[in-house]
Amino acid sequence: RFPWWKSYLCCLLLVGTDEMTTCVGVAIRNNKTGMTSISHMDFPKIVEGGFKQMLELLGDDDEPFDVHLIGGFDDASTKVVYSAGGKHSIQEGYSHPLCFKIVEVLHKSQQRFHLRSFCVLGINTMTDSYGNARPIVGGFVMQTSSGVVTPASFDITSRCPDEIVRRIRVSVSSYDPNWRGKLLETYNTHADIFQIAPACWMPDWAEMASSHNQLSDSEVLLQCSTSPAAEPPHFVETERRIWKYLIENPDWEDAFPKYKPRVFHWTNDGRWSRHS
Numbered sequence: 001r002f003p004w005w006k007s008y009l010c011c012l013l014l015v016g017t018d019e020m021t022t023c024v025g026v027a028i029r030n031n032k033t034g035m036t037s038i039s040h041m042d043f044p045k046i047v048e049g050g051f052k053q054m055l056e057l058l059g060d061d062d063e064p065f066d067v068h069l070i071g072g073f074d075d076a077s078t079k080v081v082y083s084a085g086g087k088h089s090i091q092e093g094y095s096h097p098l099c100f101k102i103v104e105v106l107h108k109s110q111q112r113f114h115l116r117s118f119c120v121l122g123i124n125t126m127t128d129s130y131g132n133a134r135p136i137v138g139g140f141v142m143q144t145s146s147g148v149v150t151p152a153s154f155d156i157t158s159r160c161p162d163e164i165v166r167r168i169r170v171s172v173s174s175y176d177p178n179w180r181g182k183l184l185e186t187y188n189t190h191a192d193i194f195q196i197a198p199a200c201w202m203p204d205w206a207e208m209a210s211s212h213n214q215l216s217d218s219e220v221l222l223q224c225s226t227s228p229a230a231e232p233p234h235f236v237e238t239e240r241r242i243w244k245y246l247i248e249n250p251d252w253e254d255a256f257p258k259y260k261p262r263v264f265h266w267t268n269d270g271r272w273s274r275h276s
Helices: 044-058 095-108 163-173 204-212 217-224 235-248
Strands: 005-008 014-017 024-029 036-041 065-073 080-083 086-090 113-121 125-127 133-135 140-143 149-151 193-196 262-266 272-274
Touching: 014 036, 024 044, 024 095, 024 113, 024 140, 036 044, 044 095, 065 095, 065 133, 065 140, 065 149, 095 113, 163 193, 163 235, 204 217, 204 235, 217 235
Parallel strands: 065 113
Antiparallel strands: 005 036, 014 140, 024 036, 024 065, 080 086, 125 133, 140 149, 193 262, 262 272
16 A cells, blocks of 8 residues: 655644555654654565664653554455445455554564554454445544544645655555665655655556556456455545556656655745755
8 A cells, every 4th residue: 555654843733644444554652752753554574664764763762652553454354345336356354464563563672662542453343335344444643742643534635745756656666675674754854844755667657557547446446455345435536646647757757857856845834845
């Protein structure tokens, strides 16, 4: 899915993540400094390195850090996926191994933690009218000043800058050895900038995007999601926006000229402005 993390100074009031089905959102907070790191983890191999990245920015503290684990519904409980079109495919289960790995890494860490929220697997699972398992909570927002966490989802205007470029970077980064076993960094706390590291893709990605864009909505769900019966309503539309961008920009240098990052600063009127 979409692995990314953010770490914010308390000058920003809210931070969070959503679109979690088989993924798990992780929030860690140093209560002494208020420093918070939030990640969106999607497979077990990212967990160990991901936690190391998150903890490095939170500083050392003898007091336990607050931890919230939210998402990752019990997808293994649904063996056959049904929809209005009939029976489609078998779900093998992605959430269990991811959740187990997260708990294992927390347990082995030298840092102490206070588990404040554990909304995953069975306790985060409901059944829809077709009998498919779905997450109850698929996103959350944290108040940076207090550390209070609330279930949430984000509309297109609240997803920070360059949403589609960032989504593409998630996909292409899996082929980049520089990001192997790491979470994608976006917000630079110390410089107070939103920085999207460069990524490149082959020209044939435009061809693949064009081919995928010919699929029906139900085929998009089945071929592009780990949980086709549990995706939010905008999933297919978002995939088509990604493909449209790749079709129109087959050369990655259109997005990252000279392989330079895309950098945004927060303006006084409350918006992100691109500087490079």
